[in-house]
Amino acid sequence: MRSLIIVGSGPAGYTAAVYAARAELQPLLLTGMQMGGQLTTTDRVENFPGFPEGVLGPELMNRMKAQAERFGTEIRMEAVTGVDFGYHPFTVTTASDSIQAKSVIVATGASARKLGIAGEEAYAGKGVSYCATCDAFFFREKRVAVVGGGDSALEEALILAKVASSVHLIHRRDQFRGSPVLQDRVRANERVHLVMESVAEEVLGDGEGVTGVRVKNVATGETTDLEIDGFFAAIGHTPNTEVFRGQIDLDGQGYVLANERMHTSVRGVFAAGDVQDPVFRQAVTAAGSGCMAALEVDKFLAELEDRVYPGNKNSGK
Numbered sequence: 001m002r003s004l005i006i007v008g009s010g011p012a013g014y015t016a017a018v019y020a021a022r023a024e025l026q027p028l029l030l031t032g033m034q035m036g037g038q039l040t041t042t043d044r045v046e047n048f049p050g051f052p053e054g055v056l057g058p059e060l061m062n063r064m065k066a067q068a069e070r071f072g073t074e075i076r077m078e079a080v081t082g083v084d085f086g087y088h089p090f091t092v093t094t095a096s097d098s099i100q101a102k103s104v105i106v107a108t109g110a111s112a113r114k115l116g117i118a119g120e121e122a123y124a125g126k127g128v129s130y131c132a133t134c135d136a137f138f139f140r141e142k143r144v145a146v147v148g149g150g151d152s153a154l155e156e157a158l159i160l161a162k163v164a165s166s167v168h169l170i171h172r173r174d175q176f177r178g179s180p181v182l183q184d185r186v187r188a189n190e191r192v193h194l195v196m197e198s199v200a201e202e203v204l205g206d207g208e209g210v211t212g213v214r215v216k217n218v219a220t221g222e223t224t225d226l227e228i229d230g231f232f233a234a235i236g237h238t239p240n241t242e243v244f245r246g247q248i249d250l251d252g253q254g255y256v257l258a259n260e261r262m263h264t265s266v267r268g269v270f271a272a273g274d275v276q277d278p279v280f281r282q283a284v285t286a287a288g289s290g291c292m293a294a295l296e297v298d299k300f301l302a303e304l305e306d307r308v309y310p311g312n313k314n315s316g317k
Contacts, residue, residue: 010037012273119203127210
């Protein structure tokens with residue numbers, strides 16, 4: 001029997017582990033198969049407080065992991081294959097074990113949707129990015145391209161236009177899906193160049209970084225190579241929640257529904273980080289929500305001490 005299981009090892013999961021371990025809850029953290037989450041694929045993080053010179057993404061995650069372990073968190077590199085939140089204590093299943101827990105924090109994050117084109121994987125972190133807020137700084141007075149036609153793509157283009165010398169906004173249709181207000185701002189920005197009815201076919205590079213993108217016009221079939229220094233795919237994110245479907249409430253996009261205190265629809269199950277945040281998706285906001293979730297777990301477990309709760313069917317609230 002565990003007091004707390006944390007599922008996920010990004011900033012939210014590790015921060016929750018630090019707070020829970022310091023509260024002597026002896027948490028078990030299951031990392032998933034990508035230990036450290038999305039930041040392990042980020043070259044340099046320059047907007048996380050406390051690192052004025054910036055820090056490599058993997059180094060930041062290793063530091064968080066070490067801090068969590070220092071206070072007594074048990075960390076296992078295992079992926080969760082199933083959960084049962086219908087009865088308390090809860091059951092969390094991995095490929096090698098079935099573990100009971102009095103509380104659970106879901107911090108499995110969200111994965112950026114990829115285009116699946118040639119060169120995308122090869123230059124990830126070397127000019128290919130999925131977050132303008134995170135990486136725009138690296139492209140000051142450089143040429144970039146953004147792929148997408150929704151609000152996310154329009155917002156990314158506007159963020160990049162503040163620092164980049166030019167922004168090519170590539171969209172497969174002749175009209176954007178994004179809000180009219182954002183469309184007007186994009187069209188009025190002289191640094192943004194619209195590449196409509198076109199798709200990105202290949203990210204080009206010199207082995208060290210991105211040098212261009214091959215674009216195909218879907219109406220004419222003509223291909224063009226645009227010279228760029230950075231490539232941003234802005235076609236959305238997918239929350240990593242499939243294993244929790246039917247166990248806790250999710251929104252239409254699959255994000256965990258949690259209130260302002262990180263409580264989910266099941267009492268004793270909490271959520272933190274990008275898995276419940278489709279808006280900000282920043283390391284610092286994820287870490288903050290991990291802290292909040294751990295503090296709420298501590299309160300929840302204190303309340304359990306006066307109840308005959310284990311074995312009761314969970315009401316779902």
